[in-house]
Amino acid sequence: MKHRIVVLGAGYAGASVAGRLARRLHADDVDVTVVNTEPDFVERVRMHQVAAGQELRHRPLRDILAGTGATLRVARVTAVDVERRTVSLAAAGGAGQAEGAAARADDTDELAYDTLVYALGSSAAAHGVPGVGEHAHDVASRPGALRLRDRLAELTPGGRVVVVGGGLTGIEAASEIAEARGDLEVALAVRGELGDWLSTAAQRHLRATFDRLGVTVHEHADVERVGAAEVLTGGGATVPADVTVWAAGFAVHPIATATSLQVSARGQIVVDGTMRSVSHPDVYAVGDAALADGPLGTPLRMSCASGIPMAWQAADSIAARLTGGKLPSTPLRYVHQCISLGRQDAVIQLVTADDRARPAAPGGRLAAGYKELVCQGAAFMVAHPLPYPVRRRRVTATAHATASL
Numbered sequence: 001m002k003h004r005i006v007v008l009g010a011g012y013a014g015a016s017v018a019g020r021l022a023r024r025l026h027a028d029d030v031d032v033t034v035v036n037t038e039p040d041f042v043e044r045v046r047m048h049q050v051a052a053g054q055e056l057r058h059r060p061l062r063d064i065l066a067g068t069g070a071t072l073r074v075a076r077v078t079a080v081d082v083e084r085r086t087v088s089l090a091a092a093g094g095a096g097q098a099e100g101a102a103a104r105a106d107d108t109d110e111l112a113y114d115t116l117v118y119a120l121g122s123s124a125a126a127h128g129v130p131g132v133g134e135h136a137h138d139v140a141s142r143p144g145a146l147r148l149r150d151r152l153a154e155l156t157p158g159g160r161v162v163v164v165g166g167g168l169t170g171i172e173a174a175s176e177i178a179e180a181r182g183d184l185e186v187a188l189a190v191r192g193e194l195g196d197w198l199s200t201a202a203q204r205h206l207r208a209t210f211d212r213l214g215v216t217v218h219e220h221a222d223v224e225r226v227g228a229a230e231v232l233t234g235g236g237a238t239v240p241a242d243v244t245v246w247a248a249g250f251a252v253h254p255i256a257t258a259t260s261l262q263v264s265a266r267g268q269i270v271v272d273g274t275m276r277s278v279s280h281p282d283v284y285a286v287g288d289a290a291l292a293d294g295p296l297g298t299p300l301r302m303s304c305a306s307g308i309p310m311a312w313q314a315a316d317s318i319a320a321r322l323t324g325g326k327l328p329s330t331p332l333r334y335v336h337q338c339i340s341l342g343r344q345d346a347v348i349q350l351v352t353a354d355d356r357a358r359p360a361a362p363g364g365r366l367a368a369g370y371k372e373l374v375c376q377g378a379a380f381m382v383a384h385p386l387p388y389p390v391r392r393r394r395v396t397a398t399a400h401a402t403a404s405l
């Protein structure tokens with residue numbers, strides 16, 4: 001019987017794991033199935049661009065997985081049973097349950113696995129703030145970004161947009177909207193000071209860019225309520241908003257928390273250096289859905305910059321354990337944080353291996369070009385998760401016999 005590997009989620013992390021594993025292992029020995037709600041690979045790092053009205057390249061997952069032997073199931077994961085080793089699926093919405101390189105046309109709503117890779121990513125975190133669900137938009141997913149795009153299109157000149165959240169996503173969203181819609185009044189509400197985790201050079205560049213784009217920055221503004229036409233801060237201030245964009249961090253899907261997997265306080269699956277669950281050896285987790293230690297023991301940041309290397313680490317570890325090979329030992333480390341500021345500007349904050357800002361932070365048009373290359377590179381790496389040819393290795397008899405690793 002073949003070893004059944006099921007990958008949940010085909011974002012940056014999940015699609016990379018599936019493609020890399022399918023290229024490493026012999027098709028006679030393994031079945032690799034990827035489950036995703038959408039038939040396309042979504043470049044989530046560009047959702048603020050979608051909200052600002054830009055069209056992205058269409059990237060069908062069936063093309064990305066073509067020739068690998070991996071099967072794509074377009075469905076929504078509703079539950080995981082780590083005791084029975086099954087995954088429950090529901091229709092993703094719309095026609096067609098199965099797509100892809102070797103599309104499966106059955107209607108079964110349960111998948112059994114021998115090895116599970118959990119890569120369901122994240123969504124916008126409301127942090128329990130009243131009014132977010134009813135009144136705020138977000139750029140954390142494609143449906144959310146498309147809704148925001150449509151709402152922004154309805155705004156007439158002078159319309160007020162407030163982006164809440166001073167992290168990378170909030171900064172990118174505010175500058176993208178302000179650049180695309182110079183007729184709107186765009187504001188950014190940040191809890192501390194603008195870019196306070198960045199170097200002095202980067203902070204200076206951010207302030208200059210926001211001045212140029214006409215973005216008003218509300219600092220020390222802890223938003224406690226979102227209304228239909230305003231946001232209210234803890235300090236008692238009211239900031240008028242025809243549209244509120246909530247970009248105050250990411251939250252993970254509750255599916256993992258509902259299992260006996262060991263999860264963090266935020267619900268991320270706790271994994272070791274090989275991206276294997278510390279509680280269940282037949283489960284791996286990667287990307288935003290996983291909590292892994294980076295260099296110096298600091299947790300890896302929810303980011304594409306972490307998700308793709310985590311995916312390589314997981315795929316190579318699974319392949320090594322199944323084939324009796326050597327476990328990978330590449331340390332996961334950071335190099336930079338690339339922050340787009342519209343299409344013409346960006347700032348590249350150089351960082352230490354554990355993601356602390358170094359003094360250097362080049363910005364401007366060249367930096368914007370570099371950031372664009374990084375985004376293109378990320379999508380390229382998803383489609384080419386193993387850029388060199390390898391021999392597909394056979395699964396060892398022991399791994400076959402035990403099914404679990």
Ligand SMILES: Cc1cc2nc3c(=O)[nH]c(=O)nc-3n(C[C@H](O)[C@H](O)[C@H](O)COP(=O)(O)OP(=O)(O)OC[C@H]3O[C@@H](n4cnc5c(N)ncnc54)[C@H](O)[C@@H]3O)c2cc1C
Binds near residue numbers: 013038078140304306
């Ligand atoms: C606007 C924006 C800008 C960003 N910019 C950057 C940046 O510049 N650099 C950077 O490093 N990071 C950036 N990020 C963060 C980055 O996008 C995420 O960290 C990254 O996408 C995480 O990858 P992932 O594979 O874990 O999750 P995702 O990319 O979110 O993929 C998860 C996949 O799982 C699928 N899925 C979810 N739930 C289910 C379900 N129940 N059933 C089936 N499938 C499901 C989704 O459809 C999706 O395909 C940005 C994020 C946003 C929103």
